[in-house]
Amino acid sequence: MRRRTFDTLLTIGGLILATVLLAAGGLLMWANNFVSANVHSQLADQKITMPSGKAIEDPLIKPYLSQYAGQELTTGAQAKAYADHYILVHMNKASGGKTYEEVSGQFIAASADKTADPATVAELGQLRQTLFMGNTLRGLLLNAYAFGTMGTIALWGAIAAFIGSGLMFMLSFLGLWHRRTVPAEEEVRIGVGHPAAPAPAVG
Template identity: 45%
Template sequence: MKRRTFDKLVSFVGLGLAALLLIFAGLLNFGANFANDSVASQLENQNISFPAEDAMPSETKDQLAKWAGMKVVTGEMARDYSDLYIWEHMKGSAIAVMGKPATYSEVSGVYMGLVRGGSTDVEKIKQYGDLRQTLFMGNTLRGMLLEAYAFGTLGVIAGYAAIASLVGGVLFLLLGIAGLMHIRRTPEDATI
């Protein structure tokens, strides 16, 4: 095979890969911006804010202090609000009624047992009913916030992939151009 033919082949493949990577970079950047903008706008509409530092749960106050008084607008903030604020309140509510942390399904089972079992302890039924409602609402909000966190994380990953694709595309573009420039210096009769 002639060297010039091989150089042309390699150079055009490099330019094709450069074009492909640059297209990927654009699409990944679009995806990253879409994810980040969607998360921010959806969380903005929810109007969820962290409380002042002195109103935060003592168990997670150190981790949440950086967000004190701020509105939840990023995936990371949504995760912290869910796992470090709501979850602590849910555990505290369950401990107050049951003496231990409990899940919605555990509390619901006890509540349904009291109701269906014909319990006459109205105060206990009310406590478990209220706790059941609190845990249900907490789990629902936590699920929505953690979904925003997951979507936001995918946006961040897409952003990094866009940068990597852009760098790769530019590198292949430069190498392809260098290869085409090298063809002019290669003798006609050179072979591989």
């Protein structure tokens, strides 16, 4: 194969790959913008203000929420911090570390027990409702965090795709330049070794 033909094929392949990477980068950037805008909009609609002051003095809370104190909750990172280090902390304190399922089981058992103290049953019912609402809010916030994380991944993917596209365009243009510099008759010999030296004549 002639060297110019080989360079042309490589250049065309490089341009195709560069174009595909450019398109992928554009789609990933669109995905990032779409996800980020929706996460921001959905969280902003809840009108949640991150706790501050005495509300975050607990050592289980302060290290994670102090950087967001008093801010409007609009990002995935804020949502995760609020869900895991504020709501969950208060849920665990209220229930003594018991889960919703455990408290619900206790409530059902107490309700069925004719000898159970009505005040205890009512307390378990209130705790069950509190944990249910806490789990629901945590689930919504953590979903927002998950989507926000996917948006961030899409952003980094877009950056990598744009860099790859730029490199491939540059290499393709270098291939075009190299094609112009090689003699038209030069051949590419892939896998062809040097001819073997003739065996010495035997007298």
